[in-house]
Amino acid sequence: MGSMMEMALEPWARRVRDRADLPVRLCWGESGRDSLALGDFSEPRVEIRVRDASAWRLLLNPRLDTLGQAYVEGLIDVDGRLEDILEMAHRLAEAGTPDEEGLLARLRRHFAHTRESDSEAIQYHYDVSNDFYAEWLDPSMVYSCAYFENGEEDLAEAQRKKIDHILTKVRLQPGQRLLDIGCGWGALVLRAAGHFGARCVGITLSRNQYELACERVRDAGLQDRIEIRLQDYRDVQDGPFDRITSVGMFEHVGVGQLPAYFRRMRELLVPDGWAMNHGITSTDPHDGETSKGGGHFIERYVFPRGELPHIGTVLRTMQEGGLESFDAENLRRHYARTLALWSQAFEARAQRIRTLVDEKRWRIWRVYLAGCAWAFEHDEIALFQVLCRPSGRLCGELPWSRRWIYR
Numbered sequence: 001m002g003s004m005m006e007m008a009l010e011p012w013a014r015r016v017r018d019r020a021d022l023p024v025r026l027c028w029g030e031s032g033r034d035s036l037a038l039g040d041f042s043e044p045r046v047e048i049r050v051r052d053a054s055a056w057r058l059l060l061n062p063r064l065d066t067l068g069q070a071y072v073e074g075l076i077d078v079d080g081r082l083e084d085i086l087e088m089a090h091r092l093a094e095a096g097t098p099d100e101e102g103l104l105a106r107l108r109r110h111f112a113h114t115r116e117s118d119s120e121a122i123q124y125h126y127d128v129s130n131d132f133y134a135e136w137l138d139p140s141m142v143y144s145c146a147y148f149e150n151g152e153e154d155l156a157e158a159q160r161k162k163i164d165h166i167l168t169k170v171r172l173q174p175g176q177r178l179l180d181i182g183c184g185w186g187a188l189v190l191r192a193a194g195h196f197g198a199r200c201v202g203i204t205l206s207r208n209q210y211e212l213a214c215e216r217v218r219d220a221g222l223q224d225r226i227e228i229r230l231q232d233y234r235d236v237q238d239g240p241f242d243r244i245t246s247v248g249m250f251e252h253v254g255v256g257q258l259p260a261y262f263r264r265m266r267e268l269l270v271p272d273g274w275a276m277n278h279g280i281t282s283t284d285p286h287d288g289e290t291s292k293g294g295g296h297f298i299e300r301y302v303f304p305r306g307e308l309p310h311i312g313t314v315l316r317t318m319q320e321g322g323l324e325s326f327d328a329e330n331l332r333r334h335y336a337r338t339l340a341l342w343s344q345a346f347e348a349r350a351q352r353i354r355t356l357v358d359e360k361r362w363r364i365w366r367v368y369l370a371g372c373a374w375a376f377e378h379d380e381i382a383l384f385q386v387l388c389r390p391s392g393r394l395c396g397e398l399p400w401s402r403r404w405i406y407r
Helices: 002-019 053-059 064-072 082-096 100-105 115-126 130-134 155-169 187-194 207-220 255-267 294-301 311-320 332-348 350-354 359-377
Strands: 024-028 034-037 046-050 076-079 177-181 199-204 226-230 241-247 269-282 323-330 381-390
Touching (some): 002 024, 002 082, 046 053, 046 082, 064 076, 064 082, 064 294, 064 359, 082 359, 130 207, 155 187, 155 241, 155 269, 155 332, 155 381, 177 187, 187 199, 187 207, 187 226, 207 226, 255 269, 255 311, 269 311, 294 359, 311 323, 332 350, 332 359, 332 381, 350 359, 359 381
Parallel strands (some): 024 046, 177 199, 177 241, 199 226, 241 269
Antiparallel strands (some): 046 076, 269 381, 323 381
16 A cells, blocks of 8 residues: 555655755655655655645645645644754745746735624634743733844843834833734833833733733733723724834734724824834735745634735835825844744743643644744745824924934
8 A cells, every 4th residue: 555655646756856855754654654755865854744644635735834734733743853844844835836826825815804803813813821822922921023132132131122112213202192002911001101101002802911911000000001901993082192003913904904004093193193013014015925825824723814915015005094104124034033032932831832722723833933933034024113103294393313213
């Protein structure tokens, strides 16, 4: 049986070897005794073991999403260093995928974004458990790109510097009113109120985040300066605010909804206010996928209904929403580093994390964190901070330089 399977697989394996010559061994059958080499090597760097026959339809048309699906669903096991596994997955997707798949991957996938669907998507991702996230995030539980000002900071310091970088960019002053859209576990509003003297409203759609953020505000004794709400940004009615921040949230808005999202931000700002949008962007100028199907895996297993626009789309829709962009900073390198540190912490605490979630969820996040680190490192996705203010203001009201940002 093994030899028959090997004969059937050989044409596909030969094509992979001709295109990539991978140090990968594919194993199947009883105890994995039957195997096939995907390259010329003495010892494989990665070994893929087929546990279920349904894996073949995913492996023989390999894209990042099908390979990820096979692993997450437990159809295959993979042995090797995590860095080697990621490299082989990308090279296998490139070697085994017909050219037309690249075109398919670039097709737009736009979803309807209602309050109900967005709330469900947020709860799916963030309401895993607070203990789960605490295992691999920094102590402040900041779940967004850190800022490594000198490149030598540890994660906790880099996350604090990221928050200060944002609050400095929006020129936050004592006594000003700040709205944080997608406040997470409250780190930014706690810093804004405790260190910058602002009065803050933080909103989230995650009940777990809401409850812990409220607890942290109470523990810090800042109830008089911070209000945490379980609320959609479209339902905020008590503007205007002097400053607005949105960190790692607009990926959930939807490309088609971006003009309305920025318009709502404009409506909630005072005429001379400042806002900051910090979020992941696609490097495809047509707002499509830039890898061999990796975005489909993330949409299916990690961020339901998530969409990544190109930075050009962000700037255009920001203007359509009545906001003038003043400064755009690409922090791609910083997010590659952030994700690498998250992934390392996840691997180091793997056994503990496995007691907090089921095997499928553990596999999803393991692939997601390491895979995103790779994607940022290789310019498949980016991270932009865009500082903006209401459009139509007089030039005399704008600062001459960006010196205050990088003091």
